[in-house]
Amino acid sequence: MASKPLLTIFIITILMALMPKATFSIPFVVFHGISDSCDNKGVTKFTELLTNWSGSQGYCIEIGNGGWDSWFMPFTEQVTLPISVKEMSELSEGFNIVGLSQGNLVGRGVLEFCDGAPPVKNFISLAGPHAGIASVPLCGSGFLCILVDSILDLAIYSDFVQENLAPAGYIKIPTDIDGYLKGCKFLPKLNNEIVRNSTYKERFTSLENLVLIMFEDDSVLVPRETSWFGYFPDGSWDTVLPAQETKLYIEDWIGLKTLDEAGKVKFINVSGNHLEISQSAMREYIVPYLVDDESIKPRRTDSSLIWLSSLWNFFGELLGVTDKCPLLHTMS
Numbered sequence: 001m002a003s004k005p006l007l008t009i010f011i012i013t014i015l016m017a018l019m020p021k022a023t024f025s026i027p028f029v030v031f032h033g034i035s036d037s038c039d040n041k042g043v044t045k046f047t048e049l050l051t052n053w054s055g056s057q058g059y060c061i062e063i064g065n066g067g068w069d070s071w072f073m074p075f076t077e078q079v080t081l082p083i084s085v086k087e088m089s090e091l092s093e094g095f096n097i098v099g100l101s102q103g104n105l106v107g108r109g110v111l112e113f114c115d116g117a118p119p120v121k122n123f124i125s126l127a128g129p130h131a132g133i134a135s136v137p138l139c140g141s142g143f144l145c146i147l148v149d150s151i152l153d154l155a156i157y158s159d160f161v162q163e164n165l166a167p168a169g170y171i172k173i174p175t176d177i178d179g180y181l182k183g184c185k186f187l188p189k190l191n192n193e194i195v196r197n198s199t200y201k202e203r204f205t206s207l208e209n210l211v212l213i214m215f216e217d218d219s220v221l222v223p224r225e226t227s228w229f230g231y232f233p234d235g236s237w238d239t240v241l242p243a244q245e246t247k248l249y250i251e252d253w254i255g256l257k258t259l260d261e262a263g264k265v266k267f268i269n270v271s272g273n274h275l276e277i278s279q280s281a282m283r284e285y286i287v288p289y290l291v292d293d294e295s296i297k298p299r300r301t302d303s304s305l306i307w308l309s310s311l312w313n314f315f316g317e318l319l320g321v322t323d324k325c326p327l328l329h330t331m332s
């Protein structure tokens with residue numbers, strides 16, 4: 001009869017060993033794209049799903065009043081606003097960043113420029129115009145857009161446009177590099193293109209992981225390879241250089257090469273147009289970096305996780321719900 005309590009203890013021990021360890025997980029912050037706002041259904045759902053799946057709390061940080069300010073507030077100012085990250089006690093132990101499109105540059109600004117902010121651990125970038133864009137983001141045909149286009153045609157790098165139209169802060173015309181370096185107020189600073197500020201480089205290099213997600217059919221970012229820090233060579237529209245062949249990488253202006261050589265940069269290529277990420281891709285490429293558990297991070301070696309994820313995909317496909325479900329519509 002003594003075998004019963006023994007059996008119970010045995011079962012309990014096994015169950016406890018199988019139970020996931022309770023670990024403290026750091027929160028993440030979502031910076032949204034142009035025309036978007038934290039109240040939009042797409043962004044809200046995106047943040048909520050990531051929170052639910054990772055078990056880490058997510059916060060969407062608003063830029064000014066949302067949509068309007070994301071277009072018309074100068075970039076240098078957009079970056080100073082989320083410096084409220086310093087005042088959020090929830091983030092004091094450090095946080096991860098999830099950037100959506102233009103929001104990636106806000107996120108990088110917070111990382112590189114913000115003195116005394118808590119540490120940023122992982123940076124997950126979806127369709128970030130990191131190396132610039134060579135045309136205005138698709139705006140549409142409304143009155144405002146026609147106005148925007150004609151202002152831009154006039155003088156992208158003039159003080160007026162730089163101070164009144166956010167995307168002008170990261171438009172890099174390959175055949176007008178002089179104008180860009182002299183007039184563009186934001187990206188040359190962020191990418192250490194003129195003054196090589198070692199503080200910015202140090203902060204960027206301190207990331208534990210940089211996940212760069214490019215959308216294979218991205219028709220908004222020109223070129224789409226800017227999501228991987230690839231860009232046109234100076235003076236030409238003919239080819240797109242992969243990140244590793246750009247001066248920013250070779251001369252290691254911001255530490256991208258250092259990070260890459262340490263195996264900390266993941267270049268991810270997913271199907272879909274701008275920000276059209278499927279739920280299965282979110283689980284595969286974003287969630288593992290938000291879960292602050294050392295045993296889970298190296299996914300390659302964790303077969304149980306891969307098994308779980310394929311099980312999820314299998315049921316998802318069976319129900320026809322997970323894949324090809326664009327969550328975010330930042331451009332209309």
Ligand SMILES: *[C@@H]1O[C@H](CO)[C@@H](O)[C@H](O)[C@H]1NC(C)=O
Pocket residue numbers: 045048049052
């Ligand atoms: C996230 O989880 C909460 C609580 O279980 C649930 O109410 C909510 O609907 C979930 N969100 C999404 C987008 O699935």
Ligand SMILES: *[C@@H]1O[C@H](CO)[C@@H](O)[C@H](O)[C@H]1NC(C)=O
Pocket residue numbers: 113115195197198199200
């Ligand atoms: C580099 O950036 C830091 C932090 O913003 C600043 O204190 C310093 O003056 C800058 N150095 C140069 C050379 O611009």
Ligand SMILES: *[C@@H]1O[C@H](CO)[C@@H](O)[C@H](O)[C@H]1NC(C)=O
Pocket residue numbers: 216269
């Ligand atoms: C992205 O993946 C597609 C196939 O899935 C491939 O055709 C394409 O060349 C890839 N792009 C890059 C830059 O690796």
